[in-house]
Amino acid sequence: MDLIKKYFPKISATQAAQFEQLEPLYREWNEKINVISRQDIENLSERHVLHSLAIARVIGFGPEAQILDLGTGGGFPGIPLAIFFPETRFTLVDATGKKIRVVQEVADALDLKNVTAIHTRAEDLKMLGQFDFVLSRGVAPLDKLMVWGQKFLKKKHFHALPNGILALKGGDLRAEIKALPGKGKSYTDVFPIKEFFTEPFFEEKSVVYVQG
Numbered sequence: 001m002d003l004i005k006k007y008f009p010k011i012s013a014t015q016a017a018q019f020e021q022l023e024p025l026y027r028e029w030n031e032k033i034n035v036i037s038r039q040d041i042e043n044l045s046e047r048h049v050l051h052s053l054a055i056a057r058v059i060g061f062g063p064e065a066q067i068l069d070l071g072t073g074g075g076f077p078g079i080p081l082a083i084f085f086p087e088t089r090f091t092l093v094d095a096t097g098k099k100i101r102v103v104q105e106v107a108d109a110l111d112l113k114n115v116t117a118i119h120t121r122a123e124d125l126k127m128l129g130q131f132d133f134v135l136s137r138g139v140a141p142l143d144k145l146m147v148w149g150q151k152f153l154k155k156k157h158f159h160a161l162p163n164g165i166l167a168l169k170g171g172d173l174r175a176e177i178k179a180l181p182g183k184g185k186s187y188t189d190v191f192p193i194k195e196f197f198t199e200p201f202f203e204e205k206s207v208v209y210v211q212g
Helices: 002-007 013-032 044-058 078-084 097-109 142-152 174-179
Strands: 066-070 089-094 115-119 133-137 164-170 188-192 205-211
Touching: 002 013, 002 044, 013 044, 013 078, 013 097, 044 078, 044 133, 044 164, 044 188, 044 205, 066 078, 066 142, 078 089, 078 097, 078 115, 089 097, 097 115, 133 142, 142 164, 142 174, 142 205
Parallel strands: 066 089, 066 133, 089 115, 133 164
Antiparallel strands: 164 205, 188 205
């Protein structure tokens, strides 16, 4: 929790309490359903919660915005962002039923009314409606994310960035960006997370934006 307050000192008391509950909730559920590795559960605040919140350093989601988190796993980046943006609607999707069960249980325990959890494969998604942004963390290459996510993006833009994909990525991204239509040159931006957070874990990690 200290790590979250270090970078986001203006969160409300309610948000602080919700962030405080994340570690015990995930530890409890991880004992029943292994959704996070043992190493990562020991570093949950840094490697999952703060990592997810890097997206909040790139863009502020507006009230009533609709966000789709594809392949959310145990709820990242969707759950931390839903806490941070309580007036934004988040739909979290994953192909693994036990992971979505954990997402729903955590959202219920935190009373996150702005979270909807759905068990389905990204390839099999029916039209869920339209979203302002599609989020992803380590699910697929950027070109595949565009294939999956682009059809869900709204045409009208209400944010500083036009609607598109926001992906948490690591390492050298040149090949992924080159594989995008037009080689990604005209509508891709890379935000190194080390510019937001100083922990060594973030040294080679980025938020990648691809305009829809």
